[in-house]
Amino acid sequence: MNMNTKKLAKAAILFSNYIPVSFSFLIEEAFENTVQLSIIAVPIIFILFSIIFKRSFCGFVHGGALQRIVGAIGFKLLKKRVIVPATLDKYLRAVKYIILTGFAVFFIASGKLLLQISVDDVFEQYNIILPGLAWISIMLIFVTIIGSFFIDHFFCKYICVQGAIAGVAGRFSPSGIVRCEDKCINCTLCTKKCPSNLEVHKMKKVISAECFNCQKCIVVCPKKGALSNRFAGRKIPLVLFAAMAGMVYILLTFLIPLFL
Numbered sequence: 001m002n003m004n005t006k007k008l009a010k011a012a013i014l015f016s017n018y019i020p021v022s023f024s025f026l027i028e029e030a031f032e033n034t035v036q037l038s039i040i041a042v043p044i045i046f047i048l049f050s051i052i053f054k055r056s057f058c059g060f061v062h063g064g065a066l067q068r069i070v071g072a073i074g075f076k077l078l079k080k081r082v083i084v085p086a087t088l089d090k091y092l093r094a095v096k097y098i099i100l101t102g103f104a105v106f107f108i109a110s111g112k113l114l115l116q117i118s119v120d121d122v123f124e125q126y127n128i129i130l131p132g133l134a135w136i137s138i139m140l141i142f143v144t145i146i147g148s149f150f151i152d153h154f155f156c157k158y159i160c161v162q163g164a165i166a167g168v169a170g171r172f173s174p175s176g177i178v179r180c181e182d183k184c185i186n187c188t189l190c191t192k193k194c195p196s197n198l199e200v201h202k203m204k205k206v207i208s209a210e211c212f213n214c215q216k217c218i219v220v221c222p223k224k225g226a227l228s229n230r231f232a233g234r235k236i237p238l239v240l241f242a243a244m245a246g247m248v249y250i251l252l253t254f255l256i257p258l259f260l
Helices: 003-053 056-063 065-078 088-093 095-110 119-124 128-148 152-158 160-172 191-192 216-220 238-257
Strands: 173-179 227-231 235-236
Touching: 003 056, 003 160, 003 238, 056 160, 065 128, 065 152, 088 095, 088 152, 095 160, 128 152, 191 216, 216 227, 227 238, 235 238
Parallel strands: none
Antiparallel strands: 173 227, 227 235
């Protein structure tokens, strides 16, 4: 084998060894970018959607399958649902906001911004975080099952941090359900059907952060025009409102990652 052949062989070996190293580096970099993008994009998308359409994500997209199934079983066996006293209900609803505040304080105290989170951080904390999350998840599922057996939408009302974020962001929303007092016949069907137990029939506008924006009050209202969706002061038909919410959510999902 002459000198030129040896050099080519050596170069080929070095190149073949370099390929998997560079390839693994690219995979790691792509994974890290994906992790960082998800950590940043998902909250932004959810908050922006909530600012525009309040808790419509809770009312339209996230049905809470577990609590609904358990709730249906509980109702079938008990023949009724437990109504939490107003005073106790008020304090219990504050729990999710306390949990949200705790998360916020934790992230601020940790001194790490979302942009500083890397793949190494994820894997270094994996053995610590995973068991903790597993136990927390088991406890939440257990509490949700017990609570949902007796109380409608137990998790959404009292525990869901996502709902707390949407509720706070939704206070800045241009959308809302408005009651026309002249057309309302005070049948109270809207209040009876409200999954969040709001007294809709007494409100001029549903501005509560606890409203899921599920539109059930509008659907059951027997008087046309008594309850309606308003967006920036304009009346929006129910079907159009649902279509707008769906389109905006899809657009945000595609557009937000492009700007990050």
